[in-house]
Amino acid sequence: MKAELEFLQNHSLTSVLRRELEALILSGEFAPGERLNENSLATRFSVSRGPIREVCRALAEKGLLELVPNRGVFMRRIGEDQAAELYDVRAGLFASAARFLATKVTAAQISALESLLDRMEEAVRMHSLDIYYPLNLEFHDSILRFAGNGRLHKAYSELVKELHLFRERALQQGGGLEVSNVEHRRIVKALRDGDEAAAMEAAFLHVLSGKARMTLPAGTGHSTGEATGARDIV
Template sequence: MKRSNTQRLKDSLEDDIINGRLAPGERLDPEELAARFQVSRTPIREAIHQLTASGLVTVIPKKGTFVARVGVEQLIEMFEVMAEMEGMCGRLAARRITTQELEGLAGALERCEQAASTGDTDEYYYENEDFHQRIYRASHNGFLVKEANQLKQRLKPYRRLQLQVRNRVSNSLSEHRTILAAIRAGDAAAAEDAMREHVLIQGERFSDFIATMKQFNSQAS
């Protein structure tokens, strides 16, 4: 899946923030970013807008853009809620998915497998996004889809970067296969459990990121 200059810039800044290379409270200089990434001001503005929506940076009028201080406790709470929302999406999808939607979901899993074979975790993440979005839509509950997407936007950088943990991509693929099998069988309870555990496993593998954020939040304070 080809990524734009904005997407590549945003992904790189996410990596730097989550892994502590950009510390909480540090100012992001648009001119320095333009020179570093060899891009114009437009993708920089768009990337900062997306990072603001994710809660990773804050824009202070007349002062600039700064790396946000992310609360670890709130992050854990968001993952718990996300797991329940995705579980509900899985349960409803198992009951309501159409034949066409099921075929599309199977195709999304195949693309995840192809991306995993390249060893590119970012490529896998964006195909993984499509797999999840198809399950959301197959729930046929517009309010749930809207709420799930809003929270997922906040968690996107953390869900993307946790795929860099050793063996996480292969485990994620295995979990996707279990989810698809449950939805295909119309087993709502199994689909709900598989989706919930899929996200909770992601959250549990955040210990390294959380430790890093605690360290840099402490230094910035």
């Protein structure tokens, strides 16, 4: 019984540490290529190095960290070519989710998506990326959730997390928030119409539009409210 309790306690601790460290990574706490100090992290979370090491291994398997033998744990650095590959896969997954959802979307789900679009429109008028960005993430995640395929949702979410590591340049370019939300509305219209092909195409092209913006030279853009923060707004 004692061994079982210790296992549960350690497992719970590891789960909490994993969530906390992952949140720090995705928030930009560490720079690409930066070495993570296990001792500092252990002190920060008031734990021993063992759980920290275990969590780092788990996050390395998810593609967020990189383990270098005899050197330590480093933030994974994602280059433009790798980011482009992630976009291509993400486009396919998002398109599949939109197609699935078009076959069974409910009025309540359409209403929820349209409410998010209206709130994003207000953020556009305010030129506020800080307001727009979390709503954008919620919009995409809602489509994946509503599609009802857990494996697809999980795979898509992991790709989004990896793309958070791509911080080499601003991704909000070539049309910015306005273009992104116009594309969102095309997706929702196709879903409302129950048009599987149109929903799939609109979702696929939306993500590829984000990929195209990524390849523009830094600073390119012609939309008001464009920010220099490296955030993916597709």
